Amino acid sequence: MRISSVVAGVVLAALALTGCGGNSGSAGDAGVPDDPAKVKGDLTYAIWDVNQQPAMQEIVKAFNQKYPDVKVSISLATFDQYFTKLKTQGSSDNLPDVFWMNGPNFQLFAANKQLGTLEGLTEAKQVDPANYPKALNELYTLDGKQYGVPKDFDTIALWYNKKLFADAKVEPPTAEWTWADYKAAAVKLKAALGPKGIWATGDSLGNQANLYPAMLSNGGYVIKDGKSGYGDPKSVEALQFWSDLVKGGFTPNAAQNAETRSQERFFDGKAAMMWNGNWVVSAALKSPHKNDLTVVPLPKAPNGGRKTVIHGIANVMSAKSKNPEAAAAFLAFLGGKDAALIQAKAGAANPAFTGTQTDFVNSAPQYNLKTYIEAAEQYAEPYPVSKDTGVWNKLEIDELVPALGGPKPMSEVAPQIATKMDEALGKEKK
Amino acid sequence: MSKSRSVDGKWPWVFVLPTFLGVLAFYLWPLLKTMYDSFTETGPFGGATWVGAANYSQLIGDSEVYRAIVNTVVYTAIVLLGIPIAVLFASLLNRPGLKGAMVYRTLFFLPYVAMPTAISLVWRIIYNGEYGVLNQALGVIGIDGPSWITEEWFALVAVALLGLWMSIGFNMIVLSAGLKGIPSELYEAASLDGAGSAQQFRSITVPLLTPSIFFLSVITTIAGFQLFDQLFALLGPTNPVMPKTQSLVFLFYDAAFVGNERGYAAAVAVLILAVVGLLTLFQFRFQRRWVTYD
Numbered sequence: 001m002r003i004s005s006v007v008a009g010v011v012l013a014a015l016a017l018t019g020c021g022g023n024s025g026s027a028g029d030a031g032v033p034d035d036p037a038k039v040k041g042d043l044t045y046a047i048w049d050v051n052q053q054p055a056m057q058e059i060v061k062a063f064n065q066k067y068p069d070v071k072v073s074i075s076l077a078t079f080d081q082y083f084t085k086l087k088t089q090g091s092s093d094n095l096p097d098v099f100w101m102n103g104p105n106f107q108l109f110a111a112n113k114q115l116g117t118l119e120g121l122t123e124a125k126q127v128d129p130a131n132y133p134k135a136l137n138e139l140y141t142l143d144g145k146q147y148g149v150p151k152d153f154d155t156i157a158l159w160y161n162k163k164l165f166a167d168a169k170v171e172p173p174t175a176e177w178t179w180a181d182y183k184a185a186a187v188k189l190k191a192a193l194g195p196k197g198i199w200a201t202g203d204s205l206g207n208q209a210n211l212y213p214a215m216l217s218n219g220g221y222v223i224k225d226g227k228s229g230y231g232d233p234k235s236v237e238a239l240q241f242w243s244d245l246v247k248g249g250f251t252p253n254a255a256q257n258a259e260t261r262s263q264e265r266f267f268d269g270k271a272a273m274m275w276n277g278n279w280v281v282s283a284a285l286k287s288p289h290k291n292d293l294t295v296v297p298l299p300k301a302p303n304g305g306r307k308t309v310i311h312g313i314a315n316v317m318s319a320k321s322k323n324p325e326a327a328a329a330f331l332a333f334l335g336g337k338d339a340a341l342i343q344a345k346a347g348a349a350n351p352a353f354t355g356t357q358t359d360f361v362n363s364a365p366q367y368n369l370k371t372y373i374e375a376a377e378q379y380a381e382p383y384p385v386s387k388d389t390g391v392w393n394k395l396e397i398d399e400l401v402p403a404l405g406g407p408k409p410m411s412e413v414a415p416q417i418a419t420k421m422d423e424a425l426g427k428e429k430k
Numbered sequence: 431m432s433k434s435r436s437v438d439g440k441w442p443w444v445f446v447l448p449t450f451l452g453v454l455a456f457y458l459w460p461l462l463k464t465m466y467d468s469f470t471e472t473g474p475f476g477g478a479t480w481v482g483a484a485n486y487s488q489l490i491g492d493s494e495v496y497r498a499i500v501n502t503v504v505y506t507a508i509v510l511l512g513i514p515i516a517v518l519f520a521s522l523l524n525r526p527g528l529k530g531a532m533v534y535r536t537l538f539f540l541p542y543v544a545m546p547t548a549i550s551l552v553w554r555i556i557y558n559g560e561y562g563v564l565n566q567a568l569g570v571i572g573i574d575g576p577s578w579i580t581e582e583w584f585a586l587v588a589v590a591l592l593g594l595w596m597s598i599g600f601n602m603i604v605l606s607a608g609l610k611g612i613p614s615e616l617y618e619a620a621s622l623d624g625a626g627s628a629q630q631f632r633s634i635t636v637p638l639l640t641p642s643i644f645f646l647s648v649i650t651t652i653a654g655f656q657l658f659d660q661l662f663a664l665l666g667p668t669n670p671v672m673p674k675t676q677s678l679v680f681l682f683y684d685a686a687f688v689g690n691e692r693g694y695a696a697a698v699a700v701l702i703l704a705v706v707g708l709l710t711l712f713q714f715r716f717q718r719r720w721v722t723y724d
Contacts, residue, residue, distance in 0.1 A: 080667075083687075084687045087474045087475065087687065087690075090474070090475045091474070091475045091476045108474060108690065112473060112474065112475045112477075114475060254670040255577060255580035255581070255669075255670055255671065256559075256560075256577075256580075258579070258580050258665070258666055258668065258669040258670060258671070259558050259559050259560065259577060259579060259580055260558065260560065260561070388690060390688050390689070390690065391688075391689055391690070394684075394688055394689070397667075397668050398670075398672070398673050401670065402670035
C-alpha cells in the first residue's frame with residue numbers, strides 16, 4: 001500500500017472525471033418509406049417522461065399494425081439526465097434513431113448536424129407542417145429547414161384554488177383581471193390566509209411560467225435578432241412586478257422555492273393561485289384539493305397586453321440512423337392524427353396536431369383546459385431560444401431569479417443580465 | 431530458484447495482456463484524452479480545436495474556481511472529522527463482551543450501502559427549513575434553525591454533515607479490522623502495569639491504528655474532492671445558493687454538460703487530478719511523522 005496505491009487512487013480520481021470526445025459527420029436527409037411492408041429494421045425511441053410511456057407504447061403498437069417489420073424499443077431516461085445522455089451518445093455517433101427534443105436544446109443539436117431534416121417527408125406529404133401551430137414549427141426550424149415534428153404543446157394560464165378564495169372572502173379571478181387585480185387580491189389573501197401559513201400565490205418564478213409571459217405581455221422581449229431583451233425597459237417593468245410580489249411576501253422567494261417547490265405548495269392547498277402550464281394537469285389530478293382548482297387566462301399587463309409563451313416537445317430523428325427509412329416512417333406516424341389522438345385520450349399530453357385537443361380538454365373538464373388551447377390560438381409567442389440556450393438559462397437561474405425581491409431594483413439587475421447574456425450570445429456566433 | 435528470463439519467454443506477457451489492455455483502454459487512454467482535451471475547445475458533440483493554454487488561463491481568472499476549491503476543502507475537512515469519531519465508536523464496539531456488536535456494526539454500516547442520492551433526498555426533507563424535522567427539534571429547545579439547504583455556508587455544512595454521517599460506517603469496518611490486529615497481550619501487559627482504559631486507548635489503540643487511520647485519511651480526501659452526488663441531490667441544481675456552494679466536480683459537470691465547454695471542463699478535471707495528486711503525495715510524505723508500522 002505504498003506508491004502504487006497512490007497512483008491507483010489518482011488514476012481512479014481522474015477516471016471519474018473524464019469526459020468523452022468524438023466527431024461529427026454530415027446531416028442526413030429523411031428517406032421516404034415506400035411500401036410499408038418493405039420497411040424493415042430495429043429502432044430506438046428515446047423519451048424522458050415515465051407518465052407518457054404507456055401512451056408511447058400504444059402508439060408503437062398502432063405503428064406496428066401498419067409496419068409489422070419495424071421493431072421499436074422505447075428507451076426512457078429521466079429529464080435531468082436525458083440531454084446529458086443524448087449529448088454523450090451523439091458524440092460517439094450513437095444517437096437513438098428517433099427521440100424527443102425540446103426548444104432549448106434543439107438548435108444545439110441541429111447546428112451540430114445531429115438531426116435529420118424533414119425535407120424528404122414534407123415533399124412526399126408524409127408530414128404537413130400546416131397541421132401544427134405555427135410557433136412550434138418555427139421553434140424547430142433552423143436556417144430555413146425544419147427538423148422537428150411537433151408532438152404536443154403547452155401554454156401558460158392562471159390556476160387558483162376556489163375554496164381558499166372563498167375562505168378569504170376574495171372575489172375569484174376572471175379573464176378580465178389585470179396585474180393590479182392580481183396584486184390587490186394577493187394583498188387580501190395574505191391578510192386572510194397568511195396567519196394560517198398559506199401563501200397568496202405559489203408562483204415558482206420559473207422563466208417559462210412566470211418571467212417570459214410577464215415580459216412579453218408588457219411589450220418587452222427575451223431575445224430578438226440575437227440580442228438579449230433583459231435590458232429593455234418593458235421587460236424590466238415586468239420583472240419588477242414579480243420582484244415586488246416577492247418583496248411583499250406574497251409569493252415565496254428563490255430560496256423558499258428551492259426548499260419546497262411552490263407548485264407543490266399550491267397543490268397542497270398552501271397557496272391560493274399561480275401562473276403555470278398545462279403540464280401540471282396530471283399533478284393537479286393527484287392533489288387532495290383537486291376539486292377546488294380551476295384555470296382562467298393570465299391577467300393582463302397594465303397596457304392591456306396578454307401574451308404567453310408556447311412550447312412543445314417535438315419528435316426528431318438522428319442524422320445518422322442505421323435504418324433511416326424505418327426512422328422516417330416512424331417519425332411520420334408520430335406526427336399523424338392517429339398518434340395525436342392516442343396521446344390525447346391517455347390524458348398524457350396536449351397534442352400539437354390541430355383539432356385533436358378535445359380529448360385532452362375533456363380528460364379534466366373541471367379545469368377549463370380550453371383556456372390553454374385558446375391561449376395558443378390567440379396570444380401565444382414562440383418560446384425564446386438560441387443556439388446555446390442553456391448557457392443563458394443558467395444566468396436566469398443563478399443571477400436573475402435570486403435577485404427577485406432583493407434589495408437591488410430590477411432596473412439595476414436586469415441590464416447586467418442582458419450584458420452577460422449578450423456576451424454568451426456573441427460566443428455562439430463564432 | 432528462479433528461472434532466467436529467456437526460459438519464461440513471452441508467456442508472462444500473454445498472461446498480463448488482458449489486464450494491461452483493460453488498464454490501457456479504460457484508465458490510461460481516458461486520462462491522456464482528458465489531458466489533450468484540456469488544451470482544446472471541444473463542443474458538446476466533439477470537434478476539438480487546439481487552443482493552447484487558453485482553458486488554463488480562463489481557469490486562473492475564474493473566481494468560481496477559487497470558491498469551489500474553498501468549498502471542496504471545507505467539505506473534505508469536515509468529512510475527515512468522521513475518522514476520529516469512527517475510531518471512538520469502533521473501539522467501543524470492539525470492547526470484549528459487548529452484546530449485539532454485530533447489530534450495531536450493521537446499523538452503522540447501513541448508510542454506506544444505501545444509494546447516496548436516495549439518502550440525500552431523505553435528508554433534504556429532514557433539513558427543510560419550514561417543515562423539516564431538524565428545525566422542529568431545534569425549535570423544541572428554543573433554537574430558531576436556519577434554512578439549512580438555501581443559506582450560504584449552512585448549505586455546505588449540511589452537505590458535509592451528510593457526507594460525514596455516510597462515511598462513518600465504512601471507516602468503522604476498516605478500523606475494526608485494524609483493532610482485531612492489535613495483540614491482546616499488549617492490553618494485558620498494560621493493565622498489569624496499572625494503565626487505565628483511557629491510557630490504554632491513548633498509548634496502545636491509537637498508535638497501532640495509525641496505519642488504518644492513514645489509509646482512511648487518504649481515501650476520504652480523494653473521495654472528498656469528488657463531491658458531487660450528495661451536493662446535486664441535496665441542494666438541487668436550481669438552488670440560488672449553488673453558485674456559492676458548488677464543488678470542483680460540480681463545476682466540471684456544469685462546464686461539460688450545461689455550458690457545453692468540454693475543453694474547459696477537461697481543464698477543471700486536470701486541476702482536480704493535480705490537487706488530489708499533490709494532497710496524496712503530501713500525506714505520504716507526512717506519514718513518517720505519525721504512522722506507526724510495527
